[in-house]
Amino acid sequence: MVLEREFLDVGRKRILNIPLIFIQRKDRFYWAHSSDGNYNVKASYTIAMNNNGERSRNSERVKGSSENRETSKVWKKLWDLNIKQKLKNFIWKCLHQVLPVGEVIWRRIGKGNGMCRRCGENMKTVEHCLFMCKDGEEVWKIAAPQWDGLADHRNNFWR
Incomplete structure (x- = not known):
């Protein structure tokens, strides 16, 4: 078995204890930044503005040098x-x-x-x-x- 060959006992036990969920549905893309998992522009805009603000704060720290x-x-x-x-x-x-x-x-x-x-x-x-x-x-x-x-x-x- 691959697990026995590739992992120590501790790691193998942890892997085997991972619960598996058997649901009969197709995989789909899920966007973590919205409540329903669907992509939306509003959330993207918010993320972009937050990232831009973070970049600005980081660059201000460096600007003092x-x-x-x-x-x-x-x-x-x-x-x-x-x-x-x-x-x-x-x-x-x-x-x-x-x-x-x-x-x-x-x-x-x-x-x-x-x-x-x-x-x-x-x-x-x-x-x-x-x-x-x-x-x-x-x-x-x-x-x-x-x-x-x-x-x-x-x-x-x-x-």
Whole structure:
């Protein structure tokens, strides 16, 4: 018997003592947030509002930290920049490490090895692609914005 093979005596006794109910009716979906078990919009709305309130209270607790205030300043400056929205979105994605570069793909889904295919020297991170890869340096040399001192800031993407 499976119970004897898979469970100790204590667990087996507990399982066998679970009362079984034999009712001849079909299974159906039951929504726990209503008295009759049927889904309704009113209860959903109440749950959504309660969850939203809980999220707001949790975020207020975090908002007090100095790190969060500094980060908020960075985002406010970014969104206030007089540049195209797609460039703002690109910067946001860079800073949140969500661009699909080799390291992110490797970490999230395990495909590839995360190494830069161009130079093969480092993990292909956003920082590596934009600032550290030898091929990236060549691109910056011919790119429109000339950033003096870029090499000084390679190791800290948030500066």
